[in-house]
Amino acid sequence: MSGPVALSVAADGIARIAVDNPPVNALSHPVRRALWDAVEAAEADRAVRLILLAAEGRTFPAGADINEFHAKPQDLWLPDLCDRIEACAKPVVAVLHGTALGGGFELALAAHYRLAAEDAQVGLPEVTLGLLPGAGGTQRLPRLAGGAAALEIMLGGRPVDAAQAQRLGLLDRVVRGDLSEAARAYARELLAADAGPRRTRDSRAGLRDTRAYMAAIRHHRAWLSDAPVPAPEKIVDCVEAALLLPFETGLAFERAAFEDCVTSDASHALRHAFLAERRAAKIPGRGSAAPRPVQRLGLAGGDPGLAAAALEAGLAVTLIAPDPEAATAEVAGHCAGVSAQGIPGDEAQVARLARLSATSDPAALAGADLVIAGRAQAGEALAHLSPEAVLAVAGAAAARGGGRVAGLYLPPAAEGGRLAEVLVAPETSPETAATLFAALRRLGRVALRCAGGPVGPAMSAAMLRAAGDMLLRGADPYRIDDALRGFGFALGPYERLDRDGQAAQAGALGVALARRGWTGRGAGRGVYRYDREAEPRVEDPEVLALLRALQAEGGRPQRSLSGDEIVQRMMAAAANAGAKLVDAGVVLRPSDVDVAMMLGQGFPRWRGGPMMLADQTGLLAVKRTLDILSEENPAFWAPAPLFAELIKNGRRFADLNGG
Ligand code: T1G
Numbered sequence: 001m002s003g004p005v006a007l008s009v010a011a012d013g014i015a016r017i018a019v020d021n022p023p024v025n026a027l028s029h030p031v032r033r034a035l036w037d038a039v040e041a042a043e044a045d046r047a048v049r050l051i052l053l054a055a056e057g058r059t060f061p062a063g064a065d066i067n068e069f070h071a072k073p074q075d076l077w078l079p080d081l082c083d084r085i086e087a088c089a090k091p092v093v094a095v096l097h098g099t100a101l102g103g104g105f106e107l108a109l110a111a112h113y114r115l116a117a118e119d120a121q122v123g124l125p126e127v128t129l130g131l132l133p134g135a136g137g138t139q140r141l142p143r144l145a146g147g148a149a150a151l152e153i154m155l156g157g158r159p160v161d162a163a164q165a166q167r168l169g170l171l172d173r174v175v176r177g178d179l180s181e182a183a184r185a186y187a188r189e190l191l192a193a194d195a196g197p198r199r200t201r202d203s204r205a206g207l208r209d210t211r212a213y214m215a216a217i218r219h220h221r222a223w224l225s226d227a228p229v230p231a232p233e234k235i236v237d238c239v240e241a242a243l244l245l246p247f248e249t250g251l252a253f254e255r256a257a258f259e260d261c262v263t264s265d266a267s268h269a270l271r272h273a274f275l276a277e278r279r280a281a282k283i284p285g286r287g288s289a290a291p292r293p294v295q296r297l298g299l300a301g302g303d304p305g306l307a308a309a310a311l312e313a314g315l316a317v318t319l320i321a322p323d324p325e326a327a328t329a330e331v332a333g334h335c336a337g338v339s340a341q342g343i344p345g346d347e348a349q350v351a352r353l354a355r356l357s358a359t360s361d362p363a364a365l366a367g368a369d370l371v372i373a374g375r376a377q378a379g380e381a382l383a384h385l386s387p388e389a390v391l392a393v394a395g396a397a398a399a400r401g402g403g404r405v406a407g408l409y410l411p412p413a414a415e416g417g418r419l420a421e422v423l424v425a426p427e428t429s430p431e432t433a434a435t436l437f438a439a440l441r442r443l444g445r446v447a448l449r450c451a452g453g454p455v456g457p458a459m460s461a462a463m464l465r466a467a468g469d470m471l472l473r474g475a476d477p478y479r480i481d482d483a484l485r486g487f488g489f490a491l492g493p494y495e496r497l498d499r500d501g502q503a504a505q506a507g508a509l510g511v512a513l514a515r516r517g518w519t520g521r522g523a524g525r526g527v528y529r530y531d532r533e534a535e536p537r538v539e540d541p542e543v544l545a546l547l548r549a550l551q552a553e554g555g556r557p558q559r560s561l562s563g564d565e566i567v568q569r570m571m572a573a574a575a576n577a578g579a580k581l582v583d584a585g586v587v588l589r590p591s592d593v594d595v596a597m598m599l600g601q602g603f604p605r606w607r608g609g610p611m612m613l614a615d616q617t618g619l620l621a622v623k624r625t626l627d628i629l630s631e632e633n634p635a636f637w638a639p640a641p642l643f644a645e646l647i648k649n650g651r652r653f654a655d656l657n658g659g
Pocket of ligand 1 (some may be wrong): 102129
């Protein structure tokens with residue numbers, strides 16, 4: 001049988017159906033079709049006594065194909081395939097390895113028995129995509145593991161290791177060594193015991209303790225946040241339905257709930273975020289430069305969290321610091337499982353910390369494959385860089401220093417620490433970029449390639465400019481912060497300034513606050529720790545000068561803006577700044593801007609980023625907002641030419657994401 005699924009039948013009557021659809025055996029339409037045909041063929045073949053359902057490559061199917069969701073689903077739907085497997089007249093054993101997730105795990109739940117490699121993981125992470133398990137998972141999982149475990153797995157979206165899954169009744173066997181051999185041995189055991197199909201839909205194991213089950217439902221329902229992402233609430237409803245409704249009715253309930261989720265803006269945004277993060281690392285046209293191996297990281301003036309991540313990833317770390325002992329303790333404090341006193345929790349931590357060496361002598365960097373240095377330490381780092389090594393200069397707009405050097409922007413740790421913007425200069429070699437990308441991915445970072453300057457700070461500055469423009473016309477900084485928090489940011493623009501202890505813009509913000517006599521408190525000049533009950537007082541002479549200038553200009557106060565109008569302006573400014581970055585080639589595609597904003601600037605993930613939001617709003621509408629605002633302040637609000645170009649051709653930012 002050619003194509004993405006192979007069927008083979010051994011002499012002992014054990015058939016093997018294996019999916020082969022790299023990279024993660026996603027259950028695309030061709031795979032579903034081929035799986036259906038293979039199950040039909042195996043069931044009809046009189047020589048077949050039992051069916052093993054497995055996969056080639058790195059993992060058992062890791063889910064439905066996320067790329068398919070934006071289009072109308074093609075028949076044969078995954079739930080129907082799962083029902084067909086469960087209805088098979090011959091025993092079906094799912095053989096799991098890698099990460100059996102989402103629809104892949106639902107396929108396994110529809111099988112009659114499940115066997116997994118000891119390092120396999122299972123899970124239903126659909127909620128991270130604004131979805132719910134739509135192929136029977138919300139009905140089958142509770143029947144095996146109960147309501148509480150099912151809700152934890154589906155609402156948490158995190159994978160469960162094989163041992164835990166077995167304890168929950170989700171796996172029958174967890175095996176070490178040759179998985180294929182173990183699966184055949186288990187199949188022979190089942191045949192010897194004359195074990196026929198065991199349909200999950202008939203299981204009551206997880207439904208018996210109805211009190212505990214409903215208590216879990218109530219508990220999770222009480223904790224549902226009011227974020228406009230429908231999936232969590234619908235997951236709870238579906239799990240409740242699994243207890244209260246007949247199986248087929250529960251499946252229909254799940255199907256309707258899934259439809260509501262998959263068509264929601266939030267899910268569209270979350271799926272966009274998932275794909276955008278993976279697209280960010282692709283650099284078309286620069287060839288498939290092979291990354292150089294990185295086993296030893298040198299850090300000079302770097303973030304101790306980065307050192308800890310490198311140790312967790314198995315790298316050796318050389319730390320250059322004026323006080324090596326204190327630096328070592330600081331890194332240990334960032335390592336998971338190490339106590340506040342720096343005492344490793346177990347031998348794994350001891351081994352990790354043994355790979356850390358700290359010294360004040362920069363010559364030690366000569367042994368590193370990759371050096372990450374602060375701007376102040378870059379000169380010394382370059383002087384000691386070994387010929388094969390790569391240097392990333394943190395905080396550098398676009399590091400200079402030849403092909404082996406790139407800049408690096410790491411957003412504030414408060415933003416989650418998942419992004420690293422790699423700033424490539426014209427002379428940065430493809431190998432250097434590839435080496436940095438690979439190394440940063442090992443450190444758990446999404447690497448984003450940008451040229452000329454970091455994306456996040458440029459976008460953040462544009463949004464602050466937009467806010468400042470509103471302040472100058474009489475808007476209230478608190479209302480601006482409230483509006484952005486209502487939109488989904490954890491903090492408004494001015495609250496972020498305060499959090500990061502950044503000297504507030506002495507321009508618009510300072511002037512506007514001075515106009516209201518807000519006090520300038522906090523560490524040093526220009527940091528505005530304003531609060532609603534502050535005694536009005538002006539402190540900053542520069543602000544006073546700006547205030548006089550403004551009054552001389554006769555700045556026109558604005559009618560107070562609604563929260564929606566504030567958000568509309570801020571989002572228009574963000575989309576405009578993003579379009580300029582795309583136009584300037586700072587980023588390769590609009591979705592890179594979305595990644596920088598979501599992972600580095602606190603943009604709510606369930607909104608998908610400013611570029612995706614502009615597409616959802618409509619580029620013509622966004623351009624109209626910019627045109628209107630341009631009448632007041634053309635220097636800042638004039639729309640980037642890319643708007644007119646896309647609108648003229650009936651295209652959207654999304655159409656440029658292939659680049
Ligand atoms: N569909 C399509 N492509 C996928 C994919 C998926 N489900 N998962 C991964 N890829 C691609 C990814 O874009 C990348 O592509 C490559 O595989 C490697 O991924 C009906 C509705 C499996 C843990 O949410 O969590 O089933 O860049 O870089 O770090 O109920 O991928 O190589 O071109 O992430 O080793 C539910 C999502 C779907 C799992 C591997 N499943 N995937 O991590 O590699 S919805 C998920 C992951 C669903 C049903 C519902 C991870 C991974 P490219 P990667 P990784």
